[in-house]
Amino acid sequence: MEPTTGSTTLTREQRDSYLRDLNEESLPALMRSTWTWDDRALRRRLSELLTGLTAVDRLRAGKVECPRPVLDAAEARVLASAGEFVAEVLGPRLLADAGNPFRAQLLPLVRATGELTAEAARAIDTLAVDVTGQVIERDEELSGILPEDTWEAKAFGPKATGLARVAYSAGYTLSRTDYFPAAGLGAQAFTVAGSPTDDSVDLRRCTLAAAEKTGSWDPALVRTRAKATDTGWQLTGEKWFVPGAETAEKIFVVARNIGGPSLYLVDRNAPGVTVERLDSLDDVRPLARIVFESTPAVLIGHEGAGGRIMNRTVDRATTVLAAEQMGIVDRALKCLSKALPSADDSESWRSYTKKLADLEVIRAGATALWYRAVELQSGDDLDAAAAAAAMAHIGCSNAVRQVALRLTAVADDLDAADVTTIVTRARGTDLLLGGPALAHERLLERLGI
Template structure:
C-alpha cells in the first residue's frame, strides 16, 4: 500500500488545473466521455476533501480512497499508450506509480468500506433519530429570519417531506432571483418583499425547449413598445407556475437577456400544465404572446443574472436532495427487520451512508462559500449539484430496490430523478462545472 507521504503527493496532483493539463497534453481534451469523467472525479475529490473526518473518519477514508482509485484509472485512460511507454509526456512521471497500480487504492477502499459497513446501521439510525426538520408552516419564517441559511434548512425539510408545495419555485427560484437582480433593484425588492410576506406567489420562467439555462439559448423576445415592454415566446419546465400571481421571465431584448415581470392574469399569457413523471414536482409551459411586462434591473444583465441564479437554485436543490437521502435512510431503518439478507442490507446501507456524508459535505461547502463571498462559490454550487443529484438518485434507488415496489419508494425515486434532471441533467451539469472551473 502507498505510504501516507505518497498518498498526499498524489492527492495534491488531483486538481482541475493539473488534470486538464494532462488531458491537453494527450489531445483528449475534447473527448466528451473523458470530460464527463473529469467532472465526476473532481466532485468525488471535492466531497472527500470537504467531508469532516470528525463526523465519520472511516467514511471519509473510503471516499478518499475511492476518489484516488477513480483518479488512477482516469489518468491511465487519458495517457493511453503513453502510460506503458515513455514517449516524452512531461506529466507522465508524476502519475506513473499510481496509474499503473490502481489496485492499491482499491485495497484501501475495501478495507475502510468494511469498517463503514460494520457500523452503517448505527450511522443511519443515529442520523435519522437526531434529525429535526422544521414544520412547513415555519419555512417562510426561516427564510425571513436567516435568509439563504434558513432557506437551506427549509429545503432540507421540503425534500424529506416530499412536499408538493410551490415553496421551491416561489422562494428557491423566484425570491432568490429577485434578490440577485443587477442594477436598479427598487421594483425587484418590492416583489421580493411581497413574496416573503406571503402576499403574492411568484414563478421563475427561464428554460425553453432544451431545458438549458445557457443565456445563448434564450429565444423568448422582449420588445420595447410605447407603453413599456411586451414578451413573446414559450417557456417550459416552469415550477410553481399554476396559480402564480407574477411570472419572472428571462427574455431577450436588443441589449441581450433581461429579466421581466409579467402579471399572472395579463392578456397574452397561457399556462399549460405539462404531463410529468413526478406529480410532487408539477411543471408547466407558459406561452407569452405580446404579454405586457415590466423590466427589472438593468436591460441586458439577464445573462449574468442567470449564472448567479443557477448557483443559488442548485444549492437550494442540494439541500432538498440531502433531505431525500435522509428520507431513504429513515425508510431503510423503519423496515430493516423485514429484510432477510443482512449482508446485502449492510452493504447497501453503507453505500447510502457514504452518499449522505458526501452530499452533506458538498451542500455545506456550497453554502459556506456563498456566505463568505468566496470566488469559489460558483464552482462549489456546481459541484454540489452534480454530487448531490447523483447521491440522491442512488440512495432512492437503494430504498426502492430493497423495500419496493410500493408507492412510498416510487415517490422517493421519482422525486430524486426529477431533481437531478430539472436543470438540464448530467449532460449540462457536468459541463457547467467545468465551465465554472475555467475548463
C-alpha cells in the first residue's frame, strides 16, 4: 500500500490492497506499535473488524448471491470502519509523523473514511428502491422444517450441512423442536471426544452440562469434581444453564479429575442426580441447574481432554446456532416486509425501506460467515474451522440482534406471538454460550492473537 496525497477518494487498486492486507497479522501489529494492545474496547473493535473483513471477502468471492448494492455497501462500510479503527489506534501519531511505521501506509484510508461512509449510504439508498421485491422475496428452500420423523436423521447425520439445514429450518419456522441440546451439544461433545468407552449412547436423547454458575465455557473454571472408584467414577458438583436437561436420558458432563477436565457420561436417572428447572427467558426451551452428589459416571475419551472437548464443542455448537440465527433473521425480514408503510406516505415508506436495506446488508455478510463455518467444519483444518465458527457466531448474533431490535420498534403492526418468539430466540442464541464479550475474545484466541 503506497501513500498518496490528501485525496479523500480511494482508487480500486487501493481498496483491493487494503481489503487484502488488513488482516489478523497486520492489524494486531498496528496495535502493538502504539501500546494499545491491552485496550479491551479496541480488542473488541479488532474482532469486529476482522469479522467484517472476512465477510466482505466472501461476498466479493461470490459465496453468497446478493444484489450489487449490498456488496458495495458492505465493502464501503468495512473500509470506513477500518479507517476509524486505524485513527483510534494511532491517535496523535496520525496527526503528525512521529516515526510510526504504519502511518504512511494507512493515512489514505483514514482520509477516505468520510467518503466511504457516504458511499455506503448511497448504496443503501439504491438498494432501498426495490428491497422488498428483490431481497426479501428470496428463495426459501431451507425454510420448511423437516418432518418430525425425519429431522433427527439429518441432525445426527455425518455431514455438517444436514444439521445446518435442521437448525436453519427450526429458526425460520420458530419451531418448538428442541434439537440443540442433543444434536448441537451432546452429540458434538461425543464426536469430539473420540474413542468413547460406551458406544451404546442414544445421542437423540442427550445433552451436555459444561458451564457452571458463572456461565463461562472456560475449562479453567470447571469446579465439578470426578473421583475414581473401584467400579468407575463418581461426580460431585453442579452445572448451570443446561438446555434439554428435563427430557434428556443421558447427560454428558465436564468434570475435573487429577488429570484435568474430562468428559463423563451420566444416566439421567442415576443416584445423586437432581435437575432443577430454572426461571428461563424461553419457556419453550428452558435451562436447568443439575446437581451431582457422588453420582456414578463413565469416562468418555481420555482423561484430561475436557478442555479440548469443551473448546471444540463450542466451535461446533456456535456454527449450529449460527444456522438457527440466520433462519430467525430471514423470518424476521419477512415479518418486517409485512409492516411496510403505504407508498402513498413517501417519507415513511422511504425511511422504512432504507432500514430494511440496512438489515439486508448485515444479513448478507452474516450468511457468508455462516456458510464458511459450515464448509470448514466439514474439513480437516481444525484451527481454521475454529476461527470461522467464532466469526460466524459474532456475525450471525449481530444480525439476529439487529432484526430483533427493528421488530420491537414496529411490533404494533406485526403478529405479537411471532415478535415475542423471535426476540426471545434471538437472546437465547446470542447469550447461551457466553454472549458477545466472550465471543470476541474467543475469536482472538482462536486466531492466536
